[in-house]
Amino acid sequence: MKRRTIHLQYNAPVVLTFALLALAALFLDRFSGGWTTRNLFSVYRCALTEPLAYPRFVLHVLGHTNYSHYISNMMMILVVGPPLEEKYGSWSLFWSIFLTALVSGMVQWLFFPSVALLGASGIAFMMIVMSSLSGMRDGYVPITLILVMVLYIGGEIVDGVVLSDNVSQLTHIIGGLCGALLGLSMRR
Secondary structure: OOOOOOOOOOOOHHHHHHHHHHHHHHHHHHHOOOHHHHHOOOEOOOOOOOOOHHHHHHHHHHOOOOHHHHHHHHHHHHHHHHHHHHHHOHHHHHHHHHHHHHHHHHHHHHHOOOOOEOOOHHHHHHHHHHHHHOOOEOOEOOHHHHHHHHHHHHHHHHHHHHOOOOOOHHHHHHHHHHHHHHHHHHHO
């Protein structure tokens, strides 16, 4: 009887590398006593002459407050991301993540001077909306896209007005809007 061998496949390099980098950032946080998260993996108002100000605009998506925060973001990214990477390609997904991180980081820096932002929830929302767009055909708008926009984005707007928690609903909205714009542009 012939033995079957199982091979592991790094099937979604951008998504898997992103998840591993965020996990490494979480470990670095523990080993540095929080220094790396405060100084590398959070975006907040600081002088633009500070050398780490610009990398923070993007690197904040790798930082997480704890393992539970990390898992809640990565589960969604690991479920939704690989089909997106397969459909649009690794390079396009990489730039989508980069641009969404940059836009959310810059908005945070500009409009919320006393609050730090970290986490990949904006990336997760970008992927959710982009995934809803992937089924769009010429002349047809998928009902799933409408439901995602109403439920996720609408829910975040309501939560932003009603709740006073440590969740950045604006980042979720920015992620969703970036997902819609990037998804539409990649369809063309």
